[in-house]
Amino acid sequence: MTAHLKIGPNEAQHVRVADALRLLVRAERSAAADAWLGTALCFIAGASNAGGFLAVGQYTSHMSGIVSAMADNLAIGGVWLVVAGFSAFAAFAMGAGSSAILIHWGRRHHARQQYTLPLLVEAALLLGFGVLGAMRADIPNFALFGVPYLCFVMGLQNAIITKISQSRIRTTHVTGMVTDLGIELGKLAYWNRSGPGLPPVQADLKKLALLATLLSAFFIGGVTGALGFKYVGFITTVPLAAALFVLAGVPVLEDVIARRAVRALRERR
Template sequence: MSGIVSSLADNVALGDMNVAVAGLSSLLSFLVGAATSAILINWGRRRRLQSQYAMPLMLEASLLLIFGVLGSNLESHHVLFVPATVCLLCYVMGLQNAMITKVSKAEIRTTHVTGLVTDIGIELGKLFYWNVGAMPGNLVCGDRQKLKLLGSLLLSFLVGGLTGAVGFRHLGFASTVPLAIVLVTLAVVPIVDDVRGYRG
């Protein structure tokens, strides 16, 4: 979203309002996705549901399935100068980012790499900092577990991006269908458990 916001500002300054409105619609789609995720999670949390995180995941999976099946048709429809596919994907990214942010208690963001690489750099700086002459209570130490987690997330971004690009190149929009099915499979169990518990 950083790029979209800076592009939006740039295009407003240049007077290119069509592109600025397109950026705004992408930003708003992400924002509404994040808000939707928070609403679903908080609703589930208040009711002490096991599926509090599965609900936004199921919505995400369903939307990815729609994207995979109808993507080429959605591409021709526009929402404020942007293809509907862009708005849909921004909405899904907002859902995903908010869900993981809530699950991880704001430790992890899943839709941007900048913060991830920054955190890796910080941890590496702490890890390689030499504590010559430092008092025992003032030692700078890197968190190897956090570094491992951040590194695996960065690698996942890379592998996921590569897989998505190759998949889209060969299968088009349908390349998201297997991922959507996996996400549905992950989300359905806690939702079914909650439905059974509600009936029982």
């Protein structure tokens, strides 16, 4: 028996959107999917980092500054500041480690959805930060708790895209992106003279465009997050979490609905 399914224009559009989202998080990767997902995560990372600074008074995406601050504080005897810095450093590492655990668990149990679980966890954590921030008057020394919390989220996210893209893309490591951008610009500006059989120096224009896009997304996200936290407060985390839920949740939901439909069809037969 052959089943014919009629799809209207609205349903067809819904299917196309769901298929596009599934391409972004599926196990089989492409350079285009990595670029689109990396751009989205860079925007969210920039918003969380800049907005988080207004919330807890410290940037949480870059470990270079935190480790340097630990060294400075140790040299001048600020033991408690060293402890606070180490908690942020450890939280970032734990976030990255948790991401690796979730991805490898998903790879063994739900191979098609191995990257969705850490994205959903990040969404839940961002939403949780917003809820806790709204209650910060009842939480003593909220910044001491909020800094490692956001560092954990940043480590989780950076590890997600690092694992997905095979280390080609990082969303919170802006120093590395700027370094790679400078290298490609240097290669682009290099004047190739005729040499003894040496290949010409050529910039990777696709990589250059990707790096510029990622940096722009991080910056625009930072502006958006800073304005959001300044004018509307911790509710800014809601659209960020919602974006992650859409990225990871829609493909999962579609797969669940599809499996139920197939099961129901088999039962009717």
